[in-house]
Amino acid sequence: MRVGTVPSAAYDDLPYTRGGAVDRADVGALVQSAVDGDAAAWKALVEGLSPLVWSVVRAHRLNDADGHEVYQTVWFRFAQHLGRIREPEKAGSWLASTARHECLKVLKSLRRLTVTSDPQLLDRVSEDRTPEQSLLDSEEAAAETERIRWMWQEFEELGDRCRQLLRVLMASPPPSYQEVSAALGIAVGSIGPLRQRCLRRLRARLDARGAL
């Protein structure tokens, strides 16, 4: 891991190493504490694993309403199954897998109903302003904003497979390959090579655009 190579100053309090804020080794202990009645442990699980669940939802390109419901369903079910999860240290994979299945179910029922609303058309960037976003409103950050938006645009235009994989990989803290596997139903062993290829494609698009 190459810590400290990230050029931006504004967000480098974000956990960097794979398995950052909630150390994946602690997940099992947090689950156990939550089972024993520790609400703070539950909150830590939510803080650490929410971005993973959200990434899985976004990777499947559900519209906002469906995506929000899937996210809630996943957490409600996790709370319900708390204390019954066979491998508590793999709670991240449990959440990712549950999110995937719920997403696929939504997509299946949409196809069945042949509704006119295309989830991809409805897909859009969240309009809630986070502290990070507000920070970008300052003038000196304008160029950085532009750069990030370019990168996001190019990311969005990658093929489905790459876009899905990268959307899950970019969860914060970075998910383990077991979690990515559970989130997308692809073999752990194929993630590394795919990741390489997808990031290189993105790099090429950015280079072509003259960005970064």
Place this chain on the structure above:
Amino acid sequence: MHDEATGEEPVGEDGFADDGFDVELLEEELRQAAAILDPVPPQLRQIAVEAYALHDLDARIAELTFDSVVDAIPVRGATDVPRMLTFRAGEVTVDVEVTAQGLMGQVLPPQQARIEVLGGPQTATPVMADDMGRFSSDAPPSGPFALRLRTGGEIVVTEWLRA
């Protein structure tokens, strides 16, 4: 961790691909972009925190054993088909049908039951099952829901599901 993935595109220990660009760095930049442009909506995060109230170690979970969205063959041209669900906990089965008009179902073996239709950590609507185990509610669940049944001496909760 990535290095165990040996494929056509080996990566060095330092995270550089063979053509010399830093994949770790690019992924991290994407991570920052996601945190800014597509973060977890704060209200959703809060709902997940509050979901802790839903954990109940004493209740039995009735698992979903049939879901028409997954298990049924679609009827061509049929629109507004009801969602049929079956949950099972041991010998207790709960059949549920969800339509735009509401929710109806039956507890089997037939028995009276006090049921709550849960819509989240803070939403519960009481419904009674008659002595045939039948129940109905004219409020269709919107979003995730679960049924909590008190029957005999025990509490059974159906798996959370998106209506």
